[in-house]
Amino acid sequence: MDNDILPATLEELLTAILTAGQKLLGLFTTPGWRQYQMLIVVVLVAISMVLSIITRRYWEDWARAREGWPKWRLRTLVLLMRRLSLLYFVVLSWAVYLVMQESTWPSRSYIIGVVATLATALLVIALVARAVRNGTLRIIFRWSMWIYATVVALNLTDTVASFLDGIAIEIGALHISVLGILKATLLIGALFVLARLASQGASNALKRNDDISPSMQVLLGKAVQVLLYGWVFIVAIRTLGFDLTGLAFLSGAIGVGIGFGLQKVVSNLISGVIILMDRSIKPGDVISLGETFGWINSLGARYVSVVTRDGREYLIPNEDLITGQVVNWSHSDQFVRLDLTFGTSYSDDPHVVRAVAIGAAKSVKRVLSGPGHDPVCHITGFGDSSVDYVLRVWISDPTAGLTNIRGNVFLALWDAFNAEGISIPFPQREVRLLGDQPETGTDSQHIRAE
Structure with missing residues (x-):
């Protein structure tokens, strides 16, 4: 980190933030068009709430009639219905801002433009954040996007970027700064979301294709997923500034070490590919493996999910299905x-x-x-x-x-x-009790001996 640059950059950043704060405070205290703009924003908020109350019933009836839409589109529609007032405000604020930009001085619509930008960012972030399934990551994404949108709306991007770029670590020709890490994090997060959505879309498209067998559908879906996530990993490494050619020898040595430690994992991965290619087991098949009897629920890269009649789900490693004796009750037919x-x-x-x-x-x-x-x-x-x-x-x-x-x-x-009148017999035994005086004969002696 460059200690000479950091204090000056930090001082410039603090000065810019204080200046923006004073400017924002002045918007509320100085008479004139600034107060008029604030009044316009308040009026737009009130109009948006009234429109939301008046038209909500109409939009709800319209949304209920969209039963044939895909699930992702219905979820987006539900999110928009929950933020109907915000949606009205975004539309109205941008309309007023564009009209005022054309009919009067740009300075007389500056506050409306900032508020419209922040409202749009809030709406877009709320919609995009639903694609992040992890709750913690979703919160981090929302706050990060909110901070970035605020910086953009206040025209502080250059000052903040120079400050974050000044906090850096240099190793030879490698320059890693906080700004670069933030950019890489945002880019990688967006690519991961896109890769997940693309892999799900590809899997759903393959499942709808009746010309492809179930095992090949799973195999192609896993191949697309591996390619997409592998591409995201390579982009992440390059975005951080690492030279992949210099890591070739090191990655080879690490790969040998990992190979010895992950023999079972690699064996299960290869066994999973073999199972998918030879189609000996496919989703829906009824199998018996040892004392486990059930049907194949899903085929994974490492294990096969088998659901039994009592509702238990067994995760059987792929290697056991390759090396062990498996009874497939429905391999060639269901009889x-x-x-x-x-x-x-x-x-x-x-x-x-x-x-x-x-x-x-x-x-x-x-x-x-x-x-x-x-x-x-x-x-x-x-x-x-x-x-x-x-x-x-x-x-x-x-x-x-x-x-x-x-x-x-x-x-x-x-x-x-x-x-x-057909009887089902069962074994019967005759028990003979011996008296005080033993009976003569071979049989009696034999019974007594017993």
């Missing part, structure tokens, strides 16, 4: 076969049991019937207490759940077996 096992008594006719089981399965709503998807029932073995069967049914909506459809089919079997 899923379920196997349900049961047993009946040996006294029941197996032919009747099979026919009753198939009829019960067909009575359940979600069970499919038709060529290739009809329910079937087969004997799988003769158990100790029952004849064992397997009932195979098909469904086409695994996202609606598997446990509930199994329960509905078992309930239908229960009702059908009760109606037909």
